[in-house]
Amino acid sequence: MLHTIILEDEAFHAGFLKQLVVNRIMVNPSPQAYDMKVELVTSQASEVLAYVTAHPTAPLLLLTDIELAQQAPTGIDVAAQIRQLAQQATIVFISSYPDYLPLTITRQIEPLDFIYKGTTPEELEAKVRQVIDVAYARYLKYQQAAPATTFTYEPVKGVFRQLDLNQICYIQSVKNAKRLLKIVGPNLQVEYHAELAKVDHAPFVRVARDTVVNPAEIDHFNAHRRLIAFDEAETLTCLCSVRKVTMVRELLAKPGPSF
DSSP states (O other), X not given: OEEEEEEOSSHHHHHHHHHHHHHHHXXXXXXXXXXXXXXXXXXXXXXXXXXXXHOTTSOEEEEEOSOOTTOSSOHHHHHHHHHHHOSSEEEEEEESOGGGHHHHHHTTOOOSEEEETTSOHHHHHHHHHHHHHHHHXXXXXXXXHSOOXXXXXXXXXXXXXXXXXXXXXXXXXOTTOTTEEEEEETTEEEEEEOOGGGGOSTTOEEEETTEEEOGGGXXXXXXTTTEEESXXXXXXXXXXXXXXXXXXXXXXXXXXXXX
């Protein structure tokens, strides 16, 4: 998920930006909602730095003013620190003072954009929507290139949740229910609406018509019983289909860090 932070000391602009982001998450050029969330709206630089320090690996979009009601540090100072703290951060400055633009370059912050507040509301809206789209495209590209460590699902339309992959043993279609899946792991069972085809890709592997498994969590496989076990005591298991037995055997026989 793309975590979004708004650092703005004017309440009107903070609310305006938050609503723009929330609307763009739901209505955008893609056929579905963006996997992103406004995590923090604040006028306090310290709150932003505290959040990023606590979530250094979270993909981040920062929309920040520069002059923060005579505060020190400024939005530029905060952005410079975030460059050091966050593994993946997209930074956008939104300011009434275009004279600050050269400073964002000399500080080597590498912002995605510098948006001038002095334009018309329509122009400002269009520009903010544009940077959200670009930031989200960057996020997707980064996610595709990096090894997955989390799984995102949508329990309610427009609401996204994340699980660490090591929490998930398998995902299975719920019998006699249309487009309903259950995520199963140790002390975990969550249901949400989606097609199994949507998760039939790495790191998951299809082992039956109604089931995909996380190979990294398999403890052992009993081919005779077609039983995939996720713990030694076989308290958490699922079945593979007859025609998938050979594939599962070969999958578990491959050398690698996951098995």
